[in-house]
Amino acid sequence: MTKHALDVTTKGWSKDDLRSLEKKINEQNFKWVAKAVNETGKIKWFHAYTKADVEIFAIQEGYKILKVTRN
Numbered sequence: 001m002t003k004h005a006l007d008v009t010t011k012g013w014s015k016d017d018l019r020s021l022e023k024k025i026n027e028q029n030f031k032w033v034a035k036a037v038n039e040t041g042k043i044k045w046f047h048a049y050t051k052a053d054v055e056i057f058a059i060q061e062g063y064k065i066l067k068v069t070r071n
Contacts, residue, residue, distance in 0.1 A: 007061075031071055036063035 003018050008020060030047040034054035037043050044063055048054040051068060 004028060032068060034058055034071045035066045036061075037066055038063050 001017055008049075009020065010022070013021075028047070030049060032048050032051045032054045033059075034046040034048075035043065036046060036058040044058075044061070046057045046063075047053045048057060051070075054068060055065060070071075
């Protein structure tokens with residue numbers, strides 16, 4: 001079974017929009033967060049319920065994991 005991640009781009013969002021996004025992420029009770037980077041230096045955060053899921057999402061998107069933490 002392939003897992004898929006939702007890619008959210010916040011370019012052009014206001015600070016209020018970003019706060020509401022952070023609130024929504026926290027309401028989902030994601031347990032794991034991974035900070036990852038691709039070959040061009042773009043940093044992305046992956047949130048999931050399991051450690052394996054954040055690692056799968058990062059690899060599928062072609063990112064190298066820098067750090068995985070538990071919330």
